[in-house]
Amino acid sequence: MAQRKMTQKLFTCHRRMFHLKMKRKILCRFSVLHKYLSSFWYQFLAFWITKSIKYRQLPHTIPVSAAQSPPQPADGRRSTSEIDLVSLKICLLGDNQTGKTSFLTKYVGKEKAQEGCLTKGLYQMDKTLNVRGARISYSIWEVEGDDSCSQDHIQAACKDSVAMLFMFDLTSRCTLNSVLGWYQQARKWNQTAIPVLIGTKFDDFVQLPLDLQWTIASEARAYAKLLKAAVFFSSATYNINVNKIFKFITAKLFNLPWTLQRNLTLGEPIIDY
Template sequence: MAISVLEAIRNMTQLCRKFVHFNIKWCILERLSFFRRFFRFIWDQILVCSVGKPIRYRRLPRSASSPSPATIECGFVSGDPTSTCTDYDTDSDLVALKISLLGDCQIGKTSFVIKYVGDEQEQRCLEMTGLNLMDKTLVVKGARISFSIWDVGGDHTSLDHVPVACKDAAAILFMFDLTNRCTLNSVIGWYRNARKWNQTAIPILIGTKFDDFVQLPPDLQWAIMSQARAYAKAMKATLFFSSATHNINVNKIFKFITAKLFNLPWTVERNLTIGEPIIDF
C-alpha cells in the first residue's frame, strides 16, 4: 500500500514538472512572437520613407472548378480547407500580407478586427498609442497566408502612424460608422492621406454598425447609402456594409482581398437593396 502511494506521488511530481516545463516553453514562444512583431514594426518605420519596388503576389494554383461564394465564406477555397495556424510555425511557404485600417474614432475598427482574428489572437496583439497590430494566418490551396493587420487610431495624435501603416500594404480598409455621417465625410481625408504613401493598395470602403443602421428611417438609410456609393466610386473602391456584432461581411471582406490579390476565381455579388448589407463595386 505504501509503495502504491509513493508511486502515485512520484507520478504526480513528474506530471507537475512536465506541466511547468510546458508553461515555461509557451511563455517563451509568446515573448518571441511579441518581439518579432515589435521589430517588424520598427523596421517598417525605418523604411517608411524609402522608395522601393511594389510587392508582387504570386498566383495561387487554380482548380478545375470555381468555388462558390458560399464555399469561400465558410472558409474553403477550391475544395481545400482554409484553417488557422499558430504564429510560431515558420517556413518558406508563408505569404505575408499587410492590411491597414483607417477611419475616425469610435466607429468599430478594433471590434471589426477582433471579430476576424478571434479573441485568442487579440490577446497577443501588439498595442501602442494610436496603433494596434494583430495577425491571422490561413492556409489557402496549400499556401500559408499571414494577414498582418494595422489598426490606426482615429484621433489627430494617430496621424503620424499613417505612413508606416500604409507603406507596402496590400489593401487599405477605409471605415466609417453608418449611423454617423460625419465619419463618412472624413473618409476622403483618410483616403488622400493614405494615397500619399501607397498608390497600389486595394481600396475598400466599409460601413460599420449595420445592425444599428437598419433601425434608421428608410429615407436616411437611402441618403447615407447614396453618399457612400458616390465616395466608393470616387475612390475606385468596393463598398461593404458590415456588422462586427453579428459578423456580417467581416470574413467575406478578407476573402475578397485574398481572391483579388491571388486571382482566385471568385467575386462578390452586388447587393443594393435597402435594408440589406450593401455590396457595391
C-alpha cells in the same frame, strides 16, 4: 380654294417638321454637353481627392516588396512552415469610435486579439489562413482615429500594405465625410494597395428611417466610386460581411475566382464592387 387650303396644310406640316428637327438637334446637343460637363466634373473631383489611381491585380506569385520574410534562425535554416508562409500587410483607417477594433477582433478572434501588439497610435493583429494549399499571414495594422494620430502612424501602417480599409460608422455621416481625408493621407505613402470602403454598425443602421438609409447608402456608393473602391456594409456584433471582406481582398490579390453577388437591396448589407 381647295388648292389653297392644301397648300396651307403642306406649309403647316413642313413648318412643324422643321421645328421638330430643330428641337431634336437642340436636345441632342444639350445631351452631349451634359455628358461632357458630367465627365469633366467627375474628373475634377477625382483629381481633387488624389491622382487617378487604378490598383493592379497582383500575380499568383507575390512580389518580394509586398511579402515580409519571417525571421530566420541563428543557423540560417528555415523550417518548411516558414518557407510556405506568405506574410502580407493590411491597414485600417478611419475616425475614432467607428468600430475598427471590434471589426478586427471579430475577424482574428479574441485570443489572437489579446496577443496583438499595441503601441501609441497603432494596434497590430495577425491572422493566418490557408488558401489552396498556401499559408497566408495577414498583418493587420489599425491607426487610431483621434487627434493624437500623426503622419508617422499613417506612414507606418500604409507603407507596403497590399490593401487599405477605410472605415466609417453607418449611423454617423460625418465619419463618411472624413474618409476623403484619410484617403488623401494614405495615398501619400501607398499608391498601389487595394482600397475598400467599409460601413460598420449595420445592425444599428437598419433601425434608421428608410429614407435616411437610402441617402447614406447612395452617398457611400458615390464615395466608393470616386475612390475606385469596393464598398461593404458590415456588423462586428453579428459578424456580417467581416470574413467576406478579407475573402474579397484575397481573391483580388491572387486573382482567384469570386462568386459573391453584388447586393444593392435597401435594408440589406450592401456589397458593391
